[in-house]
Amino acid sequence: MPRSVVAVLFDFGNTLAAHEPLAATVGRAAAVLDGAAATGLDGAAYAAEVEAAAHAADELRYPRDLDASVWRERWHVLYGCWDHRIPGLGAEVYRRMHDPAEWVPYPAVATTLAALRRAGVRVGVVSNTGWDIRRVLRHHHLDVLVDEVLLSYEVGEVKPAVAIFRRACDALGALPETTLMVGDDPVADAGAVRAGLRTLLLPGAPVGADNGLGAVARMVANG
Template identity: 35%
Template sequence: MKSRTIQAVCFDVGSTLIRPCPSVAETMARVAAERGHDLTVRDFEPYMPAMDAYYEAEYLRDGDFWCSHEGSTAIWLDQYRYVCHLVGIGHDADGMAGEVHAAFERSDHWEAYPDVLGCLRALKELGLLLAVVSNWDAGLEDLLRGMQLLPYFDEVVSSAVVGYRKPDPVIFDLACERLGVGAAHVAHIGDRPDADGDGASAAGIRPIIIDRRDAETDCPHVRVRTLSDIPSLL
């Protein structure tokens, strides 16, 4: 994998650069309490794996919801509604989902992983161009700005804005075009072997999978446990 030909690095966002903080369960519990429901975070936490499974099933069935802001918003809302039904407050699912979604549109409900800033700074010191290529809604650039991450990136390519989503190689092609760098000189880091790994590879980009939990043991692409390892690979 090590090569001196890399001129630019692209990053996925969710589960790669940032994570919810407070967690989804904590945020749903807060909103529920504010709306008069006698529920705590302990009531929501057991249903987080089911929420993840719901998203995964919808994504594998037809992930094109990421190709528009409306579709991207809908999948967020649907996940929160689903949890509300599981926890027994389905009658308030719409109101709950709307408030939870509004919370996660704000930068104060996300945090960067501890290894992110060091990695980004090291890559910039190497003179590399950086971009975001993410399946996300149209608010991604504002979110990164609020988290003070936007200045590190030369380009932000959001699926909902450009109308293509990973693993479609077109979204990677657009990133390369905007960066002015050929695909053979670009690496992409993300957490999904399918969307990030296979998608980048199909576009001629070198994929690296960030596998913080060492869960993707069958992944055919290069894996790292921390972004701190990225600069030494390039």
């Protein structure tokens, strides 16, 4: 009997790897730039302001996930909302948010990807982003366990569009019905269901916590 799952697609952020909360990142960035000004800085307020601005209707007109230059420009603007308090803060936050060493794979990622590789299951990563997250995979030596990486800004499609999931299946040489999508976003990643893929949504988990990804290899092994 043929194996029911021959390929697995993973989201990247908060599925394979996590970054510390923005509130913590801005605190560390501020301390490097201006220790005195960083004292008493309200990282939670900064993070809330950035989050609100990033999802405002006027901001969403910019195709951040479809153009690397737009991504860089807009996130520098968004992270720079407190540059009047600490000059250069936005640029330092941006650098840290895109530093591969600042992204931490979840505990079961390496063992899960290795198990899928041994089982002959093809693995892809599908991410809505405007920067090359392959750098993170290479930094943590996970790139050798991934067959294909599809990034929205490179393929011109953004999840939850059916097209990006179908394109990922084609890249892996798998049919949608024999492919499992694993993600954390109930909107973007659940779009795989409309593309005909079985879909597993994992709970959000902080850096270092178990997000349940280890269940993927067991699910595939059990058909």
